[in-house]
Amino acid sequence: MHLHHSDTSPDGHTHGPNGSGGSGGSPQRPGGRRALRVGLGGPVGSGKTATVAALCRTLRGELSIAVVTNDIYTREDAEFLLREAVLPAERITAVQTGACPHTAIRDDISANLEAVEDLEERLGPLDVILVESGGDNLTATFSKGLVDAQIFVIDVAGGDDIPRKGGPGVTTSDLLVINKTDLAPHVGADLEAMARDAKAQRGDLPTVLTAVKSTGGITPVAGWIRERLTAWTACPA
Amino acid sequence: MNRAALLVLADGRFPAGGHAHSGGAEEAITAGRVRDVADLREFCRGRLHTSGLVAAGLAAAAATGYDPLLLDEAADARTAAPALRRTSRRLGRQLLRAARATWPCAELDDLAATRPGGAHQSVVLGLTARGAGLLPVDAAYAAAYESISGPVAAAVRLLRLDPFDATAVLAHLAADIDHVAAQAAEAAQHVHTDGVAALPAASAPLLDLTAEQHATRPARLFAS
Amino acid sequence: MSRAAVPSPPTPAPASTPASTPASTPTSASTPTERATPTERAVVGVHATARIRAARAGGTTVVPVLSGDGPFDLRRGRAHGDQARVCVLGTMTAPLGGDRLHIEATADHAAHLRITTAAATIALRGPTTAHATYDVHLRVAEHASLHWLPQPLISAARSNLRQSCTIDLAPTARLLLREEIVLGRSGEPPGRLSTRLSVRRDGRPVLEQQTGYGPGAPGWDGPAVLAGHRAVGQILIVDPALDRHPPRARLFGDNPATGQAVLTPLAGPALLITALAPDTMRLRRLLDAAHPIP
Ligand SMILES: Nc1nc2c(ncn2[C@@H]2O[C@H](COP(=O)(O)OP(=O)(O)O)[C@@H](O)[C@H]2O)c(=O)[nH]1
Ligand SMILES: [Mg+2]
Numbered sequence: 001m002h003l004h005h006s007d008t009s010p011d012g013h014t015h016g017p018n019g020s021g022g023s024g025g026s027p028q029r030p031g032g033r034r035a036l037r038v039g040l041g042g043p044v045g046s047g048k049t050a051t052v053a054a055l056c057r058t059l060r061g062e063l064s065i066a067v068v069t070n071d072i073y074t075r076e077d078a079e080f081l082l083r084e085a086v087l088p089a090e091r092i093t094a095v096q097t098g099a100c101p102h103t104a105i106r107d108d109i110s111a112n113l114e115a116v117e118d119l120e121e122r123l124g125p126l127d128v129i130l131v132e133s134g135g136d137n138l139t140a141t142f143s144k145g146l147v148d149a150q151i152f153v154i155d156v157a158g159g160d161d162i163p164r165k166g167g168p169g170v171t172t173s174d175l176l177v178i179n180k181t182d183l184a185p186h187v188g189a190d191l192e193a194m195a196r197d198a199k200a201q202r203g204d205l206p207t208v209l210t211a212v213k214s215t216g217g218i219t220p221v222a223g224w225i226r227e228r229l230t231a232w233t234a235c236p237a
Numbered sequence: 238m239n240r241a242a243l244l245v246l247a248d249g250r251f252p253a254g255g256h257a258h259s260g261g262a263e264e265a266i267t268a269g270r271v272r273d274v275a276d277l278r279e280f281c282r283g284r285l286h287t288s289g290l291v292a293a294g295l296a297a298a299a300a301t302g303y304d305p306l307l308l309d310e311a312a313d314a315r316t317a318a319p320a321l322r323r324t325s326r327r328l329g330r331q332l333l334r335a336a337r338a339t340w341p342c343a344e345l346d347d348l349a350a351t352r353p354g355g356a357h358q359s360v361v362l363g364l365t366a367r368g369a370g371l372l373p374v375d376a377a378y379a380a381a382y383e384s385i386s387g388p389v390a391a392a393v394r395l396l397r398l399d400p401f402d403a404t405a406v407l408a409h410l411a412a413d414i415d416h417v418a419a420q421a422a423e424a425a426q427h428v429h430t431d432g433v434a435a436l437p438a439a440s441a442p443l444l445d446l447t448a449e450q451h452a453t454r455p456a457r458l459f460a461s
Numbered sequence: 462m463s464r465a466a467v468p469s470p471p472t473p474a475p476a477s478t479p480a481s482t483p484a485s486t487p488t489s490a491s492t493p494t495e496r497a498t499p500t501e502r503a504v505v506g507v508h509a510t511a512r513i514r515a516a517r518a519g520g521t522t523v524v525p526v527l528s529g530d531g532p533f534d535l536r537r538g539r540a541h542g543d544q545a546r547v548c549v550l551g552t553m554t555a556p557l558g559g560d561r562l563h564i565e566a567t568a569d570h571a572a573h574l575r576i577t578t579a580a581a582t583i584a585l586r587g588p589t590t591a592h593a594t595y596d597v598h599l600r601v602a603e604h605a606s607l608h609w610l611p612q613p614l615i616s617a618a619r620s621n622l623r624q625s626c627t628i629d630l631a632p633t634a635r636l637l638l639r640e641e642i643v644l645g646r647s648g649e650p651p652g653r654l655s656t657r658l659s660v661r662r663d664g665r666p667v668l669e670q671q672t673g674y675g676p677g678a679p680g681w682d683g684p685a686v687l688a689g690h691r692a693v694g695q696i697l698i699v700d701p702a703l704d705r706h707p708p709r710a711r712l713f714g715d716n717p718a719t720g721q722a723v724l725t726p727l728a729g730p731a732l733l734i735t736a737l738a739p740d741t742m743r744l745r746r747l748l749d750a751a752h753p754i755p
Contacts (some may be wrong), residue, residue: 096257098394099458104257107252113334
């Protein structure tokens, strides 16, 4: 369920049949394209919501941002973001996923697309929309129909062999974030091995090892978002 | 006409948002009224012959080419609970998106333009069936089946039911689905002469009550 | 509740027919027929119509038409402010198989009318298994109001009744309706009961609701429909003022064992309260909690 709803949405435009197309009715930014949509996936507890919160705090001064959360059971992620006041409430929407978070970001993206488009309609042109997945296993990835780029967040406490094991999130995501490096000494994680395994799995795709809750920890991720947005804006629609 | 389009439309994997909805099953389970396969079967039987029949009638009427806006209004009058109206419109909007990509046609585009917030799911379903070249009775089948396939899929997750037993519930109700689809299609034949009053309006008090109750739950797996 | 009077040709009480109804309407004639051979089943039963019309006269409401034939005995009650009150007395409270009962009530421009019944209506199995019909048609004109507040309808075992209530409202008309249904007298299963409530405002549908309970209504007692509750009731309010102050959905009664009710705003300027309870007493308690009707 969306946090904001009414019997009939107040929007007034026609939707393109697939929201992904970058066309349709989504309001356009000065560059002539709709907002960049970035998905954040990864196992429960790896730090997706913390990453979203840190990105909002870092980028909200320079970019117009909105967030869609896919909560599994409650609206905790949305409510955490509201409580932390990382964004005004009207910029955060929660989608309910019927016990199947990966379905909502991959097989049947319609509820998420509605949420994204409703945000755009309500708020006008946006720069970036972050879509946080409800937390899945390592196979979950975002449909290209829903997002333009995806970040996969894992953490060092989940086991330092995760990059070696691979899986679609680790191997194909546009950015791999290996989070909670501050915990590495406590859990005996070998950061160098993790970086090496990630490189082997991902080839040229970027990986950052960081602790998003530490000061400056979000900087490499925020930098990556800025780069993607520049490329997105420059690229003809 | 390709009858096979009905298989595509009625497939639970058709990406129109249904997977996140339990059709009232989650609240019935929370309230302790559905505990096992036998309860699920009776829940589905009741839903099929009430809101399933109403949806089937509206879908069949839309598939005949009757004015979808009049049917949308008729659906409002047949849906007392605002939570159910919201859900139906949201699912209608999601279905419209999937339908316009799958079977593009001017009638679907027009409906999207006049009801940007979403038309009722049953009406969109009927119009989609029409766009796919299906008959009114096919639309009725899709609506009737959808009214119970969602609750069964949800109950499998919520009650950890044996999926074979749960699927047998759907098979067990096959004759009821036939009956409901035929009844709906028959009623839809009269809509052009008698107006929307000719369409079924069967209601289920508990589905209305529990839909509003479910909407107030802070923690739940399904959107409805 | 005495049925004894019914098979014999009812002689309309003088008080109940102050204005006679046009004889041209077929249903207006009382046509008691012998409950006889199976081939005549379709026509067996009492056919009767009650007519009520309220009109504005000076600062008050008068009732120029108040007629009931057959079992209908209509009485004027004491007016309440500018609201006229009429009670349908039960010389017959039991539609039997084959009966065709009809009530028509109209509140003309700016008239205010309240109709009650004196006793519960009990659907009983008659000499035939044919269904009975009980149709109510209410019309409310501009700036008029109508309260339709009958006593409960009880579906007795093996009865077979089709009840309908059709309501046509002018755009500025107001309506207050309460209906209560009891499924089976105590300890017995209900008969077959189907109801239809159709409310139109300015010709557009506001509420369209059918219910089917008892044998032949699949799933009626299951977890989606009644789940063992034996009393179900509704209050419907249509009032243009609700457009300006739309109510929020609200729940009443948190214990499913003692009944639950929900107040739901409809798509138009109307609200519907739906209550489910184990029995009439608890049903009325819930309905009163949701919207007391003095
Ligand atoms: N030590 C440490 N904890 C973190 C970091 N990032 C997130 N957490 C904590 O990890 C837990 C799960 O984070 P959350 O963002 O909710 O994970 P999600 O389920 O992936 O959204 C929370 O208690 C966070 O405070 C980090 O960089 N370092
Ligand atoms: Mg999270």
